[in-house]
Amino acid sequence: MLVYDVATRTVAAANKAAMRLYGYSREEFAGLPITELRPPEDRAPFLEDFDVLVSRDGPASGTRGVRRHIRKDGTRFSVEPTYHMMRYAGRRGCFVVVIDVTEKEHSRELLSRQADVDSLTSLPNRKRFNERLEQAIDDARRNNTGVALVFMDVDHFKDVNDSLGHGVGDRLLQEIASRLSSCVGPSDTVARYGGDEFVMVVLENGANSDSVAGGACQCDRQSEVIAHVMRVFAAPIAIDDTEFHVETSIGVACFPADGDDAETLLRRADLAMFRAKSNGRNGLQRFTPALGKQADERLSLSRRMRVALSNGEFRLEYQPQVDLQTHRVTGVEALLRWHDAEHGSVSPATFIPIAEENGLIAPIGEWVVQQACFQAQAWQESLPGLRMSVNLSPRQLARGDIVCVIQRALARAQLAPQLLEVEITEGALLNAGSAELLEALRAMNVDIAIDDFGTGYSSLSRLRRFRAERLKLDMSFVRGIGVHREDEVIARAILSLGHALGFSVVAEGVETDLQLAFLRRHGCDVVQGYRFARPMPAVDAYTFIHRFNAGSLVPS
Template identity: 45%
Template sequence: MLISEPTRLFGKREIESTVSARWIMALALLLLAAGWLPVTGNELLASRIFPTWLHTVCELAAVLVSLLVFASVWTASFHDRQHHTVLLGAGFMGVGLLDLAHLLSYKGMPDFITPAEPQKAIVFWLCARYLASLVLLTLALQPHARTTSRADRALMLALSLGFVLACLGLALWAPELWPRFFIEGQGLTKLKIVAEYGLILLLVPTALLLLRRGARARFNSADLASAAIISILSELCFTLYANVNDLYSLLGHLYKIAAYYFIFRAVFVVSVREPYRRLSEEIDEHRRTEQRLEYLAHHDPLTGLPNRVLLHDRIEQAMAQARRDGGKFAVVLMDLDQFKNVNDSLGHGAGDALLLAVAQRLRASLRETDTICRLGGDEFLLLFHDLREREAVLPILASLQAQLSTPVAVEGNEMRVSASFGVTFYPDDGRDLETLQRQADTAMYRAKDSGRNTFQFFDPSMHAQGMERMQLQHGLAKALEQGEFELHYQTQVELATGRRVGAEALLRWRRADGKLMPPAEFIPVAEQTGLIVPIGAWVLHEACRQAALWQNERQGRPRIAVNLSALQFRQGDIEATVQSALQASGLPPSQLELELTESILIGDPASVLATVTRLKAMGVKLAIDDFGTGYSSLAYLSRFPIDKLKIDRSFLHQLDDASQGAVIVEAIIGLARSLGLRTIAEGVETEAVAARLLQLGCQEAQGYYFARPVPASELFS
């Protein structure tokens, strides 16, 4: 605050210009009023108006201001030594010295090398006035402000001092070279009056140029214009005075001091005030940066919610209060459901907008005593204080779910958000943040596994399940490295002839102990961890290799069907993977059938359509797996280049004329026929179901009735 206060005290340039205009008007009126005063004509009174001692005071004041101009410029930092200000500083160093010589040469002063007399004093006076006027005119004629070099700075000072030395030398040791400006007994000569008017002729265009120039970035031309105008008033006084002691002489000296003051103010703005203002701004900016860094150290930059650092402090406070009061509090880990789909389909900008909207809703629905923290990504940690019993958290969670379920508008898209919550309590489930957060994370994953959009309280039994899940994840990665995966194949037949037309490749995991793990136990974990991408690539390569081997062994030309995961479309380069598998195996593309789930086709229609179209262009076949169990739509069926619909096993349990399953199957077959697609039913386990499917018009089938999944070596045995 102390740094910024002087800036306010100095005021704006517009205010300064107004003040300068008022000064000039006042001084001009004073000059006009002086002509009406009788004292100017009374020689006795005039000598008392401006005695020698007052002249000495005025000239000393002028010398002091001149030297202040020089000192302000020469002590400024190099960054602030603009060419204009250096010119003023160097010039007024010379002006000050000449004014001092004028003072010492004034009548009534002790001898200054040679006797003090009016002629010598006038010579120094005119030298000082012309030097000051020429400096101002030179500055007004310069078009642009620029920083001066050290050499230019030294040169300008040398020229100024050289001019002073020349004037001193000529006035003290060669006075006969100067024309007469004063004749004893007669007073001022006409040449002296002409010289004063010459100064006015120099100052008038100078003032006009400076006024026209306006405010510069590096000096205040309004102040310099004011100095030039006041100097004109000063010179007018010296064309009107009758003797050196009258009122006009006094006014002329006072006006000169006022002009010097405005020059000093113009320099002061550049050399002192502007650096001071910049320092103030730098300090304010530094303070704001520190405050911003302090804020970012404790808050999430996107949502403005507390981060882990501030959360740790809040947890410590909550634990201290709970120990004092014997109460408890809840730590809830919240993770948005399917948030990655938003980033993948709409982009990270939309994802950030959604996170910001969720944060705002969380703030609005929680109590002031509660804490919301964003851990990163789409994970939030909530701290609920002052809970006397575990059930007290239920209405809070219900309120949160209600708030989140309201549609959110993001970039023109309406979204519905849900979240999974894991709940732990202090001190029942843990006595430090790390433990509470880890157990909340375990409970949250249980909520995910339970179907999402729900909450789970932590239970110690979850630890064992969490460890099992972690071991399974590690085992999957190790299985891929050590070749523990294998493929089994299930025959696909043509219903009308019973001929084998293909085989579906089904993934199996044979553990180190020789036992096979069911796919339903490890495929979901592979999907959640992203391992399904490299595993899926291995499946494609192995299936193509085996199919090509069967063809070389003249086992017919069975088409090989391979399931693709939605994650392979989002994270993996599926086109390159398929191309690599076909090239490495030599399998004709027409013998490879890729089975896509409906979720793949509707996840990001534009991107998926482009990918599927390029896959089709390779020559591979495309089928929709488990058709009818997801989001079935004629729109995507007509847009995507699909070859086959695969009827899910869930529709085949009661396949008679009256069953709903028969109606659905008949509708699927009819839809496929109208679109020119083939149909294949999976999970056929009886002869009656096979016959009924043939009757309804289904072309192909697979299931236990025809063959169980077997290793490659047993398929043709």
């Protein structure tokens, strides 16, 4: 508690709490100018405020908000003063109650900072980044300059967390953040957008001539910054005894050419980054109108796909598989087809990745398994023992409910499990939990085939442990037979390896007599492809199989 003398603007009285708080004795307080309790830069504004307070007619009281005060030793602290005009020792005085709120203010500032800063890397977080991006665009629009938004994703970062733990992953992200910060100027922004994604706002206005980019031409600052990013990540990052060679997929979008607002710019830089990733990772992609058009088409297909699923527009076609020993069709592969009223026939290579992104792969995949089982059972009376193969995507396996989906489909169709074969890609073997899922399927007597073999990253030990029944030689190698010696060498190696490990080998995409003769000569077990039959509706497939197995049909 303090009492100010209004006329002399000095301290008239102070209690013991005030002495402890400010560090003055009672004698030192007596007659001390009240401005001495404020930092030098706050003294003039304080006196103006004090004059307004004491000039009011009649009694006045109230709080003045949080203010900065200063102790005798020069340390500063935050207080929340409450004033009340009064008479003291026959003179007009101001009674002041001072509450020390330094810790409270510190906590408030810390919370405010935490709301804007990523706790792991100390970079601006997504919220603060969005604010800075909007401000940069506003400034650029006003000054007729440009802004480049760089969206970066760390390739294969999940592998680091999965193999070495999140502690190592966090330290790697911290070093990445530090290196990125060294690549920009003081007016630019580097932020952690989330997970292993980082973003940079690069001002194309020449304001950063003292930056590490070296004062390049303003229209090319983004190129200089990106080149610097490439250079700093060319050197490995060492954590403990492990060196990491960081690879990044980078997308770039610019204001005003690629978008007139922050949301559009972010969406297009993100789109460009995903294109860089789909092009093989560790690359750079700038946004182009063609990318935007493709994104619009994908969005339209995603919406139409939901309608197609509800309206039953998907259908299955079946491609026969011919046993080269018996020269009979012993199985078929169920292939999903979609003819959309708006887009026409849509390739599975186009719509299946979209279904994996929008989550429709689960209901579509379940429909495929169920319909294939129904069809397989319908054929059993006249085509006994015919095997039905269906494809499972890595996303379906990752859901973890695929065993229940297949059990339900088999039960509803009353199909014997050994007549169903599921095909999984070689890459799906790497997914966590895939071994347990496939073992569960094998325990049900469902057969397993490794699809597109030779194009993925599986190891021989994994192949041996999964104990699949069949390997499917990828059609890219089959097409090279008679054209590229390297493809023929790989095809022979896969056939030899598969047989040595106890697998039956199926060749996909067989189209010519030359390919067929090569595969037969090197012991391929089963073939499928246009040399025998295209995928066809169930009725046509039934007719073809009957005629082929009866020997009345000789493919041209």
